[in-house]
Amino acid sequence: MVFRPAPASGAPLLAALLLALLPAASGRAADPFFPYGVASGDPETHSVILWTRIESGKPSVSLRYEVATDPDFRRVVASGEVETGPARDYTAKADVTGLEPGTRYFYRWSGEGHRSPTGRTETLPERADRFRIAVASCQHYGAGFYTAYRSIAADQPDLLVHLGDWIYEFPTYGAAAARPDPVGVAEDLSSYRAKHRLYRSDPDFQRALQSVPVAAIWDDHEVQNDYSGKAARFYAPRRLQAAYQAYFEYVPIRPQEEFRIYRSFRIGDLAELFLTDGRQYRDEDVWHPAFFPPPDAARQALAPGRSMLGAAQRDWLLTGLSRSPALWKLIGSGDLMMDLRLHGLPVSVDSWDGFAWEKEQILAAIAAKQIRNVLVLSGDTHVFSYGELRYQGKPVALEVGTAGISSPAGKLERAAEVEAANPHILFSDRDHRGYVLLDIGREAIEVSFYGFSTVLEPDGRRILLRRFRIPRS
Ligand SMILES: [Fe+2]
Structure with missing residues (x-):
């Protein structure tokens, strides 16, 4: 028997379909400010870690993250600012809380006039x-x-x-x-x-x-x-x-x-x-x-x-x-x-x-x-x-x-x-x-x-x- 997983419980079918349209990391020129793209990790039922890294020589840079339920970011459910700099090699992490269980999200970072590729993540289900x-x-x-x-x-x-x-x-x-x-x-x-x-x-x-x-x-x-x-x-x-x-x-x-x-x-x-x-x-x-x-x-x-x-x-x-x-x-x-x-x-x-x-x-x-x-x-x-x-x-x-x-x-x-x-x-x-x-x-x-x-x-x-x-x- 071959199992096919159902979409995460909170994910509208539309989001699952739109997922196919998510730009591939290799499919377009990466913004040179975000050369390593984005990532997410350690999901819990209500939170997830978002990650990125920028190319910069400044002592401090403020980055903004946004999390949405749609890939066009019309329904943003969380956002915030994170500082990065040479002390952490210009990497940035945000522990985004207040999310819904078993739900797919889209996220992106921006700063200094640049915007990262869009990532997709998912909270753990209850x-x-x-x-x-x-x-x-x-x-x-x-x-x-x-x-x-x-x-x-x-x-x-x-x-x-x-x-x-x-x-x-x-x-x-x-x-x-x-x-x-x-x-x-x-x-x-x-x-x-x-x-x-x-x-x-x-x-x-x-x-x-x-x-x-x-x-x-x-x-x-x-x-x-x-x-x-x-x-x-x-x-x-x-x-x-x-x-x-x-x-x-x-x-x-x-x-x-x-x-x-x-x-x-x-x-x-x-x-x-x-x-x-x-x-x-x-x-x-x-x-x-x-x-x-x-x-x-x-x-x-x-x-x-x-x-x-x-x-x-x-x-x-x-x-x-x-x-x-x-x-x-x-x-x-x-x-x-x-x-x-x-x-x-x-x-x-x-x-x-x-x-x-x-x-x-x-x-x-x-x-x-x-x-x-x-x-x-x-x-x-x-x-x-x-x-x-x-x-x-x-x-x-x-x-x-x-x-x-x-x-x-x-x-x-x-x-x-x-x-x-x-x-x-x-x-x-x-x-x-x-x-x-x-x-x-x-x-x-x-x-x-x-x-x-x-x-x-x-x-x-x-x-x-x-x-x-x-x-x-
Ligand atoms: Fe090994």
């Missing part, structure tokens, strides 16, 4: 029977084109969930080179900002962010490959601060104290989405590089107490899961949670297998409290995957891993052996880049894995790799 989420991650700019984002915009999801590696701190990814990255290696505030600007210059990425609100978390490459926030002795705290600051400036995430990004989103009583931060509070990985650690290091990964989330976030997640009245519990994770083991030992210790004790705590709680309909969404691997999360041999949750928009997957050593040893992984595809579409309904979630024929050139062809129906239990 009640919903259907909800469509596109899942993205891992978008190395040099390694490939963002054709997937053009498809995501066309799919008209209600929410784009980004699971990390929004930028990569390094310019070239092995032999995979589709386009130059002139920024080089990011390691301080100005180079992280430049990296965000480069990635946001992509017209397909702009188009997606202009047409759907995003809820994003970071993984490692927003700072540095395989880093752990609790291992600052290796990773200069100033670099971490710079990377986090640039992320909060450029990603339409709601401002939080001390760069907290773990948070949850309620989609009526249909679903709750728990987004986690697997990096900031992480204990040091037991081995670098992550794959095929020597047996001693692999055994350390199983040691009690090792934490990826930190105690406070783990408590938040476990409490949230057990108390959530939502039918579906979705957990967004930067890293793969399913076991990937050989002879009982982790194949990679940068993923949840490197923190096996904490993973066990989470799965044990799901089993003990009989929390049903838990689906983990993960990124990082650059491989599409689908399978079971098992506790004491029994499946207690499912996981969907997305391959990411453009980052390449290397060849896995001993792949046949690994596959045979991990039969709970029911599907995987390492040959395609792309995204995952979730059509969430009351009876089932339909999961579509979309790959692309190529990302090394623009305009790769979309391929439906697999589709699964997850019935409610």
Whole structure:
């Protein structure tokens, strides 16, 4: 059965039709004052974050935003002014409140005689029977084109969930080179900002962010490959601060104290989405590089107490899961949670297998409290995957891993052996880049894995790799 999501409950049909007329980011010359277009994120039932960035050298610039229920802005329902300047690299955010639940809105920015492109966003519903989420991650700019984002915009999801590696701190990814990255290696505030600007210059990425609100978390490459926030002795705290600051400036995430990004989103009583931060509070990985650690290091990964989330976030997640009245519990994770083991030992210790004790705590709680309909969404691997999360041999949750928009997957050593040893992984595809579409309904979630024929050139062809129906239990 193929689900088609109904328009958001408060959206007049006319608005849905007019959506097709929304100017494509790449379809017209961008105003040079707003070269990165517009974006929205972290929708709630009555509020949403709006974002833009201007090109200016002034010490302070005042920008005005308008939110309307029609694309011609005849019915403006919210407006306001925001100051920006060099201290935030001329990015601007507004937390627009007082909106109606489950409603589509159009928005734009203006200032200094210029006007931005029009964006489209949507608040979360108070009640919903259907909800469509596109899942993205891992978008190395040099390694490939963002054709997937053009498809995501066309799919008209209600929410784009980004699971990390929004930028990569390094310019070239092995032999995979589709386009130059002139920024080089990011390691301080100005180079992280430049990296965000480069990635946001992509017209397909702009188009997606202009047409759907995003809820994003970071993984490692927003700072540095395989880093752990609790291992600052290796990773200069100033670099971490710079990377986090640039992320909060450029990603339409709601401002939080001390760069907290773990948070949850309620989609009526249909679903709750728990987004986690697997990096900031992480204990040091037991081995670098992550794959095929020597047996001693692999055994350390199983040691009690090792934490990826930190105690406070783990408590938040476990409490949230057990108390959530939502039918579906979705957990967004930067890293793969399913076991990937050989002879009982982790194949990679940068993923949840490197923190096996904490993973066990989470799965044990799901089993003990009989929390049903838990689906983990993960990124990082650059491989599409689908399978079971098992506790004491029994499946207690499912996981969907997305391959990411453009980052390449290397060849896995001993792949046949690994596959045979991990039969709970029911599907995987390492040959395609792309995204995952979730059509969430009351009876089932339909999961579509979309790959692309190529990302090394623009305009790769979309391929439906697999589709699964997850019935409610
Ligand atoms: Fe990645």
